Amino acid sequence: MHRHQQITPALAEDALRRANLRVTAQRVAVYRTLAEHPHSSADVVFSQVRESVPGIALPSVHNVLGDLVSADLVRRVSLPDGDRALYELAEPADNHHHVQCVVCGSVQDVECAVGHAPCLTPSDNHGMRVLEATVTFRAICSECERKQQQQ
Template sequence: MDILEAPERLRAAGLRVTVQRVAVLDALTTRPHASADTVYSGLRENLSGVALPTVHGILGDLTNAGIVRRVSLPDAASALYEVQHEFDNHHHLQCVECGRVEDVACAVGEAPCLHPSHDHGMRIIEASVTYRAICSDCERNK
């Protein structure tokens, strides 16, 4: 998502366009899988008056509106966020050493791409997979 697309996505979701919301979306576009603290650290230099609770509130609003996806991964100190793209069906690859996170396309099929052996009468709406690995940088540093 580019900075020109952000206001359009906000309006389409019924959210008011603010400088702070556009800045948060821009931050997540340039740094996917960022925590609220990381987004805040990047914004406070260029956006005076923004507070960490404001960033948390914006991320919550964007998540509830379906513009941003909250990603909870094992060993991550806090929730991570990424911009949600239409028809996006991917999983995550996480380094168990440094915590680096990368997107991995769904292995097979359409969302949800995993089907459990038994659905217990529930309609599956999402499948989440985290591949845990050691990235090449961490492997070299061992």
């Protein structure tokens, strides 16, 4: 599962090359940001990346995220609230779900419900090969729960 991790520029560059992507300062910065801040929106990635890549524009961050998702280096996490996509590094053979606080919106990884991809088997796949099952557990985090009880 994803943990906050430090990725050196060399490791980020290697990942980009293995995915047959051209190495750019923008791509390295976005990749490294997601390693340190999983479950980040494009806006959060942008605010982090512009510290190391001054002059980068938000549309450029969206383009880089799209490139990294297409190359299977980054996973787009769609949540039930639907108001924003979050991004995290995609690790091979990593099969996990998410738990999201319905109050503050914080998102955490949780182990797969069964342990092997795709975790869940539909009652009818309509002739399709299932690649993944996305599960988001909706919850209230302990900090929000504590705040609610104090009110």
